[in-house]
Amino acid sequence: xxxxxxxxxxxxxxxxxxxxxxxxxxxxxxxxxxxxxxxxxxxxxxxxxxxxxxxxxxxxxxxxxxxxxxxxxxxxxxxxxxxxxxxxxxxxxxxxxxxxxxxxxxxxxxxxxxxxxxxxxxxxxxxxxxxxxxxxxxxxxxxxxxxxxxxxxxxxxxxxxxxxxxxxxxxxxxxxxxxxxxxxxxxxxxxxxxxxxxxxxxxxxxxxxxxxxxxxxxxxxxxxxxxxxxxxxxxxxxxxxxxxxxxxxxxxxxxxxxxxxxxxxxxxxxxxxxxxxxxxxxxxxxxxxxxxxxxxxxxxxxxxxxxxxxxxxx
Amino acid sequence: xxxxxxxxxxxxxxxxxxxxxxxxxxxxxxxxxxxxxxxxxxxxxxxxxxxxxxxxxxxxxxxxxxxxxxxxxxxxxxxxxxxxxxxxxxxxxxxx
Numbered sequence: 001x002x003x004x005x006x007x008x009x010x011x012x013x014x015x016x017x018x019x020x021x022x023x024x025x026x027x028x029x030x031x032x033x034x035x036x037x038x039x040x041x042x043x044x045x046x047x048x049x050x051x052x053x054x055x056x057x058x059x060x061x062x063x064x065x066x067x068x069x070x071x072x073x074x075x076x077x078x079x080x081x082x083x084x085x086x087x088x089x090x091x092x093x094x095x096x097x098x099x100x101x102x103x104x105x106x107x108x109x110x111x112x113x114x115x116x117x118x119x120x121x122x123x124x125x126x127x128x129x130x131x132x133x134x135x136x137x138x139x140x141x142x143x144x145x146x147x148x149x150x151x152x153x154x155x156x157x158x159x160x161x162x163x164x165x166x167x168x169x170x171x172x173x174x175x176x177x178x179x180x181x182x183x184x185x186x187x188x189x190x191x192x193x194x195x196x197x198x199x200x201x202x203x204x205x206x207x208x209x210x211x212x213x214x215x216x217x218x219x220x221x222x223x224x225x226x227x228x229x230x231x232x233x234x235x236x237x238x239x240x241x242x243x244x245x246x247x248x249x250x251x252x253x254x255x256x257x258x259x260x261x262x263x264x265x266x267x268x269x270x271x272x273x274x275x276x277x278x279x280x281x282x283x284x285x286x287x288x289x290x291x292x293x294x295x296x297x298x299x300x301x302x303x304x305x306x307x308x309x310x311x312x313x314x
Numbered sequence: 315x316x317x318x319x320x321x322x323x324x325x326x327x328x329x330x331x332x333x334x335x336x337x338x339x340x341x342x343x344x345x346x347x348x349x350x351x352x353x354x355x356x357x358x359x360x361x362x363x364x365x366x367x368x369x370x371x372x373x374x375x376x377x378x379x380x381x382x383x384x385x386x387x388x389x390x391x392x393x394x395x396x397x398x399x400x401x402x403x404x405x406x407x408x409x410x
Contacts, residue, residue: 151334
């Protein structure tokens, strides 16, 4: 099992951060890179989406989103009762793990491309749809039986008009309307440069993650264990679901990766607004400091390996 | 519009609630405000400004003592418990 070379940029970022190098990606460039990645992923999905009948996609989307709701609903009691966390912290972390990571998905897709494994193009639709339900479940879990008021209007605005959903859905729509021929003049910018931009983005993520890794000791062994066991369990769920839905092996690996990944861009902002009493250091530390590196280095190759075993049995 | 006894109120808080705070300030009667991004260390931990959720903002409002008092009281009641929030005032001489 070899890993995708682009993840080495993440490692370089982590090393630079731990060594207190003066390397710093300016905030404006980071913003530009993330806009590029979100748009490119949306466009790619939109072009592929045109190849599938939308009606059948509706059914599988409902199943994929419905089953994904199990993730925060299982994570919450585990964190609350096994981990003895406060209701707000457990709910916030559950929301992070129920939501998805766009960059983890991108790394999985490039991993599959590198190994010449085919996958369905409409996976991007699931990426978009899986981003927000868990955030709402998280807020409901945090609020069940408590009197605290929720800024729902702000939460919804943040979730649906925040840049990640806006750009993903926007790119998806533009790609779908334009089709492969219409999008061809943009190919060089959005598709050919994608991997290079992903490398820059991972470098910056390594820098940010290094500051989280440095204080891993403070999270306690329970949370570290959770941040590794939870994604593997969720990935297994995703693989079996992928097989049950008749997806290709590559498609099942992507569903597994989506289920396994934890959000660290949309979820932190949404939880900070809706569940402010939760400690953001715990949830971001677990998702970005542990789960993200675990997924890109070990998780994705592992999910592929498991997919081969599961599919060989059919 | 030189005003005697003006105060500058500086609010340092988390960038996730920037828009909410600005709405509060305007609703309480402020005529304007200035926002800049900020980095630093406080009791809510290091705010490096590297990450969307980890950023801080510094909001400045100029007004009379009464306005500043209303803003401080409102923000303290609603946001002090859950968010990083630092507020201070000093006298200013408005020159135009």
